[in-house]
Amino acid sequence: MxxxxxxxxNSLSLEFLTEFSISLEKLENDRACRGVIITSALPKIFxxxxxxxxxxxxxxSSECWRAVQELWLRLYGSxxxxxxxxxxxxxxxxCLVALSCDxxxxxxxxxFSIGLNEAQLGIVAPFWFKDTFVNVVGHRIAERSLxxxxxxxxxEAHRLGLVDELVPxxxxxxxxxxxxxxxxxxxxxxxxxxxxxxxxxxxxxxxxHREEDIKNFITFVSKESIQKSLRMYMExxxxxxx
Amino acid sequence: MxxxxxxxxNSLSLEFLTEFSISLEKLENDRACRGVIITSALPKIFxxxxxxxxxxxxxxSSECWRAVQELWLRLYGSxxxxxxxxxxxxxxxxCLVALSCDxxxxxxxxxFSIGLNEAQLGIVAPFWFKDTFVNVVGHRIAERSLxxxxxxxxxEAHRLGLVDELVPxxxxxxxxxxxxxxxxxxxxxxxxxxxxxxxxxxxxxxxxHREEDIKNFITFVSKESIQKSLRMYMExxxxxxx
Amino acid sequence: MxxxxxxxxNSLSLEFLTEFSISLEKLENDRACRGVIITSALPKIFxxxxxxxxxxxxxxSSECWRAVQELWLRLYGSxxxxxxxxxxxxxxxxCLVALSCDxxxxxxxxxFSIGLNEAQLGIVAPFWFKDTFVNVVGHRIAERSLxxxxxxxxxEAHRLGLVDELVPxxxxxxxxxxxxxxxxxxxxxxxxxxxxxxxxxxxxxxxxHREEDIKNFITFVSKESIQKSLRMYMExxxxxxx
Numbered sequence: 001m002x003x004x005x006x007x008x009x010n011s012l013s014l015e016f017l018t019e020f021s022i023s024l025e026k027l028e029n030d031r032a033c034r035g036v037i038i039t040s041a042l043p044k045i046f047x048x049x050x051x052x053x054x055x056x057x058x059x060x061s062s063e064c065w066r067a068v069q070e071l072w073l074r075l076y077g078s079x080x081x082x083x084x085x086x087x088x089x090x091x092x093x094x095c096l097v098a099l100s101c102d103x104x105x106x107x108x109x110x111x112f113s114i115g116l117n118e119a120q121l122g123i124v125a126p127f128w129f130k131d132t133f134v135n136v137v138g139h140r141i142a143e144r145s146l147x148x149x150x151x152x153x154x155x156e157a158h159r160l161g162l163v164d165e166l167v168p169x170x171x172x173x174x175x176x177x178x179x180x181x182x183x184x185x186x187x188x189x190x191x192x193x194x195x196x197x198x199x200x201x202x203x204x205x206x207x208x209h210r211e212e213d214i215k216n217f218i219t220f221v222s223k224e225s226i227q228k229s230l231r232m233y234m235e236x237x238x239x240x241x242x
Numbered sequence: 243m244x245x246x247x248x249x250x251x252n253s254l255s256l257e258f259l260t261e262f263s264i265s266l267e268k269l270e271n272d273r274a275c276r277g278v279i280i281t282s283a284l285p286k287i288f289x290x291x292x293x294x295x296x297x298x299x300x301x302x303s304s305e306c307w308r309a310v311q312e313l314w315l316r317l318y319g320s321x322x323x324x325x326x327x328x329x330x331x332x333x334x335x336x337c338l339v340a341l342s343c344d345x346x347x348x349x350x351x352x353x354f355s356i357g358l359n360e361a362q363l364g365i366v367a368p369f370w371f372k373d374t375f376v377n378v379v380g381h382r383i384a385e386r387s388l389x390x391x392x393x394x395x396x397x398e399a400h401r402l403g404l405v406d407e408l409v410p411x412x413x414x415x416x417x418x419x420x421x422x423x424x425x426x427x428x429x430x431x432x433x434x435x436x437x438x439x440x441x442x443x444x445x446x447x448x449x450x451h452r453e454e455d456i457k458n459f460i461t462f463v464s465k466e467s468i469q470k471s472l473r474m475y476m477e478x479x480x481x482x483x484x
Numbered sequence: 485m486x487x488x489x490x491x492x493x494n495s496l497s498l499e500f501l502t503e504f505s506i507s508l509e510k511l512e513n514d515r516a517c518r519g520v521i522i523t524s525a526l527p528k529i530f531x532x533x534x535x536x537x538x539x540x541x542x543x544x545s546s547e548c549w550r551a552v553q554e555l556w557l558r559l560y561g562s563x564x565x566x567x568x569x570x571x572x573x574x575x576x577x578x579c580l581v582a583l584s585c586d587x588x589x590x591x592x593x594x595x596f597s598i599g600l601n602e603a604q605l606g607i608v609a610p611f612w613f614k615d616t617f618v619n620v621v622g623h624r625i626a627e628r629s630l631x632x633x634x635x636x637x638x639x640e641a642h643r644l645g646l647v648d649e650l651v652p653x654x655x656x657x658x659x660x661x662x663x664x665x666x667x668x669x670x671x672x673x674x675x676x677x678x679x680x681x682x683x684x685x686x687x688x689x690x691x692x693h694r695e696e697d698i699k700n701f702i703t704f705v706s707k708e709s710i711q712k713s714l715r716m717y718m719e720x721x722x723x724x725x726x
Contacts (some may be wrong), residue, residue, distance in 0.1 A: 102631065122429040124436050135623045139377045140403060143440040145345065147433050148425065161624060183632065187606040187713075191631050194608050198627040229429075364671040366678050381619045382645060387683040389586065390667065456672050471671075 010040055011051035012093045014060070019069035024074050034184055035081030037176045038101060044112070046086045049093030058218055065217045068093065069128075069210060076100040076132060077203050079192045081183040085176040086163060090114040091151055092121075098163070099132045102183065105175055108166040110153045115162070119149030120230045123220060126213055131202040137161050146221070252282055253293035254335045256302070259309035266316050273418055276426055277323035279418045280343060286354070288328045291335030300460055307459045310335065311370075311452060318342040318374060319445050321434045323425040328405060332356040333393055334363075335428040340405070341374045344437070350408040352395045357404070361391030364471045365462060368455055373444040379403050494524055495535035496577045498544070501551035508558050515589040518668055519565035522585060522661045528596070530570045533577030542702055549701045551579065553612075555692060560616060561687050563676045565667040569660040570647060574598040575635055576605075582647070583616045586679070587663055590638050592650035596634040599646070604633030606713045607704060610697055615686040621645050 010016075027033045038047045054060075075082065075097065082101040089112050090098055093171060098104050098114065106112065118125040118134055125133075125146055134142045145152070157163045167175045173239050183191075206213065220226060252258075254437070257446065269275045282288045292310060296302075315340065318456065324343040331354050332340055340346050348354065356376055360367040367388055369377075376384045383402050399405045409417045425433070448455065462468060494500075511517045516572065524530045534552060538544075559566065559581065566585040573596050574582055582588050582598065600617055602609040609617075609630055618626045625644050629636070641647045651659045667675075690697065704710060 010704065103628070119428055119432045119436050122432045124432050124439065127439060130439055135627070137624070138380055138622055139440070140379070143344070143377070143437075146436045146440065148428060149350075164628075165583050186603055186632060190603045190606045190633075194603050194630045195627075197611060197614055198623070199610065204386075361670055361674045361678050364674045366674050366681065369681060372681055380622055381682070382621070385619070385679075386587070386648075388678045388682065390670060392676075 010042055010045055010094070011054075012047060012049055012068065012071075013051050013054055013066055014064045017064070017071050021067065021071050021074055024071070024078065027080060028074070028078060033080065033082075034188060035083070035180050036078075037083045037085055037173075037180060038097065038174070039085040039173070040087055043088065045088040045094075046084075046090035046112075046114075047094030047097055048089075049091055049095070058222070061218050061221060062190040062214050065214050066210075069206060069213070072096060072100060072128065072132075073203060073206065077196070078136075078198055079188075081180060081191075083176050083180050083183070085172050086112070086114060087169065087172055088112055089151075091117045095162075096129055096132060099136050103165075103179055104163040105165045105167060105172060105179065106154050106157060106163040107172050108154055109169055110155055113151040113153050114157050115149070116146055116150040117149040117151050120151075121149070121233050122226055126217065127209075128202065128206040128213070129235060131205065135199075135202060209217040252284055252287055252336070253296075254289065254291055254310065254313075254476055255293050255296055256306045256309055259313050261305070263309065263313050263316055265315075266320065270316070270321060275322065276430060277289070277325070277422050278320075278416075279325045279327055279422060280339065280413070281327035281418070282329055285330065286333035287336075288326075288354075288356075289331040289339060290331075291337070295461030300464070303460050303463060304409040304456050308452075309454050310454065311448060314338065314342060314370065314374075315445060315448065318441055319438070321430075321437075323422060323433075325418050325422050327414050328356060329411065329414055330354055331393075333359045334367075337404075338371055338374060341378050344425065345407075346405040347407045347409060347414060347417055347421065348396050348399060349411040349414050350396055350407040350425060352397055355393040355395045356399050357391070358388055359387060359391040359393050362393075363391070363475050364468055368446065369444040369451075369457065370448040370455070372442070373447065377441075377444060494526055494529055494531040494578070495538075496531065496533055496552065496555075497535050498548045498551055501548070501555050505551065505555050505558055508555070508562065511564060512558070512562060517564065518672060519567070519664050520562075521567045521569055521657075521664060522581065523569035523657070523660070524571055527572065529572040529578075530568075530574035530596075530598075531578030531581060532573075533575055533579070542706070545702050545705060546698050549698050550694075553690060553697065556580065556584060556612065556616075557687060557690065560683055561680070563672075563679075565664060565675075567660050567667070569656050569663050570596070570598060571653065571656055572596055573635075576603045576609075579646075580613055580616060583620050583627040586667065587649075588647040588657055589649045589651060589656060589663065590641060590647040590651040591656050592638055593653060594637045594639055597637045598641050599633070600630055601633040601635050603631060604635075605717050608709055610701065611693075612686065612690040612697070615689065619683075619686060675712055 009103070027036055050064070054064065084098040084101040084104045086098050086104060086106040086108070091114070095114050095116050106114065116125045116129055130142065130146060133146065137160055152160060152162060154163070154166055158166045165175070269278055273331065277449070292306070296306065300481045326340040326343040326346045328340050328346060328348040330349070333356070337356050337358050358371055372384065372388060375388065379402055394402060394404060396408055400408045407417070511520055534548070538548065564671055568585040568588045570581040570582050570588060570590040572591070575598070579598050579600050590598065600609045602615055614626065614630060617630065621629070636644060636646060638647070638650055644649045649659070
């Protein structure tokens with residue numbers, strides 16, 4: 001099991017992203033490990049996504065974005081069984097992490113919400129966030145949700161198919177373990193090849209356009225208007241937590 | 243707001259299509275305008291679609307079909323927030339107009355129906371009608387509905403995801419205004435880029451095959467058997483209205 | 485109507501596949517025939533799919549797999565209206581047959597299940613099984629179901645959209661005839677062209693990769709571990725029946 005722990009809001013800083021990718025790589029290469037449950041060690045928040053206020057200077061920003069790409073390529077393409085136990089809110093990059101798993105269980109608490117809310121911050125979710133989202137909820141729901149930058153409360157997220165299951169918060173880990181057991185009952189090799197068959201087209205697309213995608217991100221995020229709206233947003237998230 | 247008004251059934255004649263496209267272009271270029279609600283000024287019918295009985299001679303028919311393409315390219319690719327307030331039946335081209343908006347609200351009246359019913363008339367919906375439909379309801383529902391040329395009564399249309407919401411007829415415009423306000427709360431730029439990301443592949447496909455698509459349409463529609471079945475259909479629609 | 489009858493479990497042997505394809509071809513060329521209902525003459529089982537234990541030697545196995553491809557190309561691309569009356573369990577290849585029809589009705593019996601359960605047997609459903617499945621239930625449901633090799637009891641299959649309708653077993657054929665009548669009310673030509681438009685991309689993909697797909701299958705199925713798990717599975721199916 002991997003528990004996110006990066007106070008105050010599990011934001012995906014460069015340090016955190018790098019650590020996450022390395023841990024995942026280790027598990028991937030550990031023959032004794034066949035699956036991973038991803039959850040948060042912090043109350044009320046699964047992960048707040050990328051901390052874009054951290055982005056200063058083209059070089060550092062590029063490095064950060066490359067690390068997000070790296071994490072997604074590893075997680076979405078992982079040979080492990082990946083279960084997200086979403087025990088708090090999960091906007092933007094946090095939602096992407098959940099979407100990239102094989103199965104998503106969320107605490108049945110209408111105060112927790114999840115979604116790719118980039119549009120609300122004046123930014124555009126990159127195409128591979130979109131592709132991952134479409135693969136889970138279909139084109140129509142993705143189109144509306146991305147345009148509105150919706151954060152869906154848990155019950156709505158479940159209705160839309162964004163998460164597979166809701167359980168009372170105190171049963172979340174128990175349920176995640178049961179789901180993991182169900183998936184591990186399958187022979188690894190066939191399951192892994194099947195997963196690759198389903199996800200390869202979308203993974204390949206980022207691999208083919210990686211540098212272009214970094215350039216897009218840098219151009220966008222370095223606009224003063226965007227910087228300002230992001231600073232306000234992160235402040236709000238931190239205040240809400242405390 | 244744009245109100246269709248072209249008695250008796252708001253059929254998409256060349257004149258009407260041209261006027262619609264020009265109005266849309268004007269709104270698109272008007273910096274004070276950020277969204278448009280599309281509805282009908284006639285009772286019981288949103289739009290009956292293309293008036294194919296108008297098609298005489300290859301040249302005129304080509305011009306008409308090009309105008310339908312033009313309208314769709316503008317509407318599906320519009321930078322404005324587009325809301326369809328479907329206050330009556332909406333077969334064929336009328337359904338396409340609704341499908342091309344960002345959000346569809348329909349009067350909760352089981353007598354009103356909506357669908358791409360071309361197959362019932364012996365004609366085939368062109369690929370870009372199909373692509374637009376699949377993007378809204380998914381492949382399976384589109385496959386069945388297109389093959390059967392189904393006209394779905396409002397409650398069924400809602401269940402299938404063909405429209406997003408049903409409201410009592412007298413609340414339709416109020417609700418459309420509320421939805422518009424919700425969408426306009428988002429920053430335009432990010433919303434527009436997100437919309438483009440979702441729709442570009444399908445728009446590009448028509449742009450790449452426009453002349454071919456016109457030729458197909460002309461070949462098809464000039465068959466005597468098709469002409470006859472269309473004449474009967476339009477007569478029936480007009481009778482129903484009066 | 486075509487009734488599968490190949491005791492004990494309607495497994496798709498080379499002989500059976502060939503016979504099925506020839507019958508389908510005959511109907512396709514018979515101008516008096518516009519539709520076909522596919523059902524089973526055996527109790528409790530629609531079709532158990534390919535009998536992979538039959539596969540001995542590269543040559544025979546290749547021939548078998550080519551026959552499965554052939555059947556699918558014919559059935560999924562058929563100009564006839566095709567209705568599956570699923571009156572028993574329908575794993576693997578049996579499920580593919582049902583998925584390839586225009587409409588699926590299943591006996592409302594929770595003991596009957598349907599699904600592409602290849603992963604449970606340690607094998608991977610080929611890409612065109614996957615494409616057919618995704619076209620019916622969408623990407624997310626297909627991804628989960630294929631990875632888990634799920635066999636869905638009838639009520640669940642209906643909820644997921646894998647079958648279109650459930651009816652009491654004794655009403656199955658009556659209902660299938662009614663559905664057929666509904667589909668036959670449409671003019672053939674437009675319906676057929678519409679169907680082709682919806683299915684062509686997926687059909688073309690197998691046509692383009694047919695030999696490669698046979699090679700993959702042979703490599704996979706000739707592994708000793710796979711052979712063993714398949715023998716156990718077929719034994720179990722036969723026992724369950726008797």
